[in-house]
Amino acid sequence: MKIYNTLSGRKEDFAPRNDTVKMYVCGVTPYAPSHLGHAMSYIIFDTIRSYLEFRGYKVKYIQNFTDIDDKIIARANESGIPTHDLAQGFIEQYFANMDTLNIKRATIYPRATEEIPKMIEVIEGLIQKGHAYEVGGDVYFRVQSDPDYGKLSHRTLDGMMAGARVEIGEAKEHPLDFALWKAAKPGEPQWHSPWGPGRPGWHIECSAMSLKYLGETLDIHGGGQDLTFPHHENEIAQSESFTGVKPFVRHWLHNGLLQLGEEKMSKSTGKLITISEALSKYSPDALRLWVLSSHYRSPMTYSDENLAATEKGVERLRNTNNLDIKESAATAIDSQTYRERFIEAMDDDFGTPQAIAALFDLAREINRGNDEGLHIGEALNTFRELTGVLGLKLSDVTISPPVAEAFVEGLPAEVVIESWVKEREELRKAKQWNRADDVRDRFKQWDLTLEDTSQETILRYKGRIWRRYKKP
């Protein structure tokens, strides 16, 4: 397998140190509902994790929650809800979103507020080694003590100082020194520390948690491209300075960012579409397939037109997925070449677009085989296995169309519908086509379409199969 590494800027051979892959992905700061950009990132890393497992690795996957920070404090103060409760509410929402998107839970979800002792231990070590210093209850990392600082984001201290936006001042030795520990301000949540009451800075949590749960060297560390600098750069500086072990991370992975119109989707700008909103319009499968239809390092732009198009594509995969396997003595179709294409694509830096292309081709092969009466069982199993690696469920009845709550002359429409299907079938047998079509027209009021096969009548709502009625 080859994986692109942000640190080296090129694809490198992937081989974990042992059969368990140590994987860390930066999680969210739970102060607002998660948006589609988060969904994109976590769908991507879930798929990477899933593929590694498919390839026979065990994966220990750690994802943090930054459950204390400036914005959480600000929101808590506005709403009068304690920071812990505020964060807890959004964490629960986050899990609900992730579950709906069929994103497998991480092995452990450590929270910043529960890992303070480990952070203090790391900060103390950094001070002892001369990599950090305390000023008035704050502790800062001394960037000039790390000759490698800037290696991940490919910049230099001089280059960054040339930028116009560096603020000079405060008590820092160097403008780019960053906070490891922040002295408490009145009314803020605080924890005891050797430097007085305060709270951790943003970057230190990830160093502390990864060290605690995965050790000194991680195989994979992931996150959005917007985390490359300063967050991940600072993590490297802290971790390598503390442990003296390099590399801290063997493969740095960064996903491209989601755009909404002209701008990045971002909580702080308010330009966003929440995951819940998106899920009210599109199926989880469509959202996953949409995200995975472009390479994970490329940016994407949100578009209703494209998501609607993806929904149609999902429908084709779903129709194939839900074919009945009939026992057949006929020749079986061979799915091996499609499986190989899938693996070849995914082995090359997780080439999901080509992998998906192989799955669409396999779907066509299966449908064709099904039409020709060939044995499709094995190929269908391969199809289900590989779509499953991408986290697609492709199941039938997970929707509740308006008809489910409708009434016909006082009776629930669902009850009436079955009799209509029977009525229409009898009219068709009698070749009374006009009257049969009149019955079919009744379904239009709920956007239901009918599909006749030799054995059953299928009712679809917006392309999705909703009910199947066996023909007598």
Added chain:
RNA sequence: GGCGACGUAGCCAAGUGGUAAGGCGGGGGUCUGCAAAACCCCUAUUCAGCGGUUCGAAUCCGCUCGUCGCCUCCA
């Protein structure tokens, strides 16, 4: 200003030296009472523009135009 990414058909999107995957849409056809679903065929002589290297470039180099990201909280 510094660093980086990108610009491929109506839309989305692969392809990084050997002659353009896949999806959506569109057109035609098969099947069907008609549909639906499925299947078959067609839909970029061309890869932002201009030069250059090469037997050969969407792929390498240079310049121009355009879009976006990071440099500040951010997946």
